Amino acid sequence: MAAEIATEKTFVTVQEHILTQQRDHPTATGAFSWLLSGITLAARIISAKVRRAGILEVLGDAGDVNVHGEQQQKLDILANKTIEQCLGYRGNVGIIASEELDEPKVLTGSSGKYVVIFDPLDGSSNIDVNVSVGTIFAIFERDTSNFNGIDHVADVLQGGRRQVAAGYVVYGSSTVLTYTTGRGVHMFTLDPTVGSFVLAQENVVMPTNGKYFSVNEGNWNSFARGIQEYLKWCKTEEAGPYSARYIGSLVADFHRTLLRGGIFLYPATAKAPQGKLRLMYEANPIAFLAEQAGGIATDGKQEILDKTPHSLHERTPLFVGSKSELARLQRYLDEWD
Numbered sequence: 001m002a003a004e005i006a007t008e009k010t011f012v013t014v015q016e017h018i019l020t021q022q023r024d025h026p027t028a029t030g031a032f033s034w035l036l037s038g039i040t041l042a043a044r045i046i047s048a049k050v051r052r053a054g055i056l057e058v059l060g061d062a063g064d065v066n067v068h069g070e071q072q073q074k075l076d077i078l079a080n081k082t083i084e085q086c087l088g089y090r091g092n093v094g095i096i097a098s099e100e101l102d103e104p105k106v107l108t109g110s111s112g113k114y115v116v117i118f119d120p121l122d123g124s125s126n127i128d129v130n131v132s133v134g135t136i137f138a139i140f141e142r143d144t145s146n147f148n149g150i151d152h153v154a155d156v157l158q159g160g161r162r163q164v165a166a167g168y169v170v171y172g173s174s175t176v177l178t179y180t181t182g183r184g185v186h187m188f189t190l191d192p193t194v195g196s197f198v199l200a201q202e203n204v205v206m207p208t209n210g211k212y213f214s215v216n217e218g219n220w221n222s223f224a225r226g227i228q229e230y231l232k233w234c235k236t237e238e239a240g241p242y243s244a245r246y247i248g249s250l251v252a253d254f255h256r257t258l259l260r261g262g263i264f265l266y267p268a269t270a271k272a273p274q275g276k277l278r279l280m281y282e283a284n285p286i287a288f289l290a291e292q293a294g295g296i297a298t299d300g301k302q303e304i305l306d307k308t309p310h311s312l313h314e315r316t317p318l319f320v321g322s323k324s325e326l327a328r329l330q331r332y333l334d335e336w337d
């Protein structure tokens, strides 16, 4: 007897998921899902390049320096261009801002209701050594009613709580897209056999107490005393001890924290007295996702999402993870600093 052929579709693509999410969204027009399809298209293109990086002329630095004084990697520039192009075709993206662009860029005049801020390729130091890297994005709406063609800084420098969506893509053993529109955190894996991001996990919840700490201990000597005392505790029998995990790509270290819990720390250091990570396109989107998954993100003094941004490329200390872990860290910071 012939084998039973499965007829019903057993997978949900990210486009379908967004359309379903948007369907019962009071003001949904499909514009948002059209925008997000630009990001997923860019992610597929970048993923294909990253996967073949060793055999394509895309490794190494491009010879230019970005606004942070960092050597731009060829893949940084390629990823930035790819996202810019894919969003440019959408027509509803008014302004983009990127780690690789000194200033925000107006794509469409008053018609573009969205602002997209992104880190095109996070984890640059890992690109050439085949360790997971990623793309991080935050989406805001802009008030086009007072569009005057010049002052788009106000459209870009919006506080983290005004994000209408945020997400990241990890280019790792598989390519995974994770996003939120403020209604839970959902994960999709790129299925190369169908060329689509397929739903892998819906409504992801960060474990409340994971026994992982993730920090670059090479900066130990310039950590604040409270951080040092907290990390010492993590290594005690009383704590477990916790396991140390540090990939050196924020997107990959956060992906693990989202799934396994624990805490990721990038404190202020002597090299980076304001912290190393950027508020607008690293900390804010990560904080929105963490909060939507039941976790929390702070700078040691306040929640990241409550910070008022002052410049596009401003830096911030970042502590993100399980609520109980952040509360424990805060007790050490309050006691020692």
Ligand code: FBP
Pocket (backbone or CB within 6 Å): 099, 119, 121, 122, 123, 124, 125, 216, 248, 249, 250, 251, 266, 276, 277
């Ligand atoms: P970019 O690569 O996008 O500049 O991001 C900064 C970053 O690579 C993060 O992904 C990562 O968490 C951190 O810097 C690693 O810094 P360090 O090498 O100092 O530990």
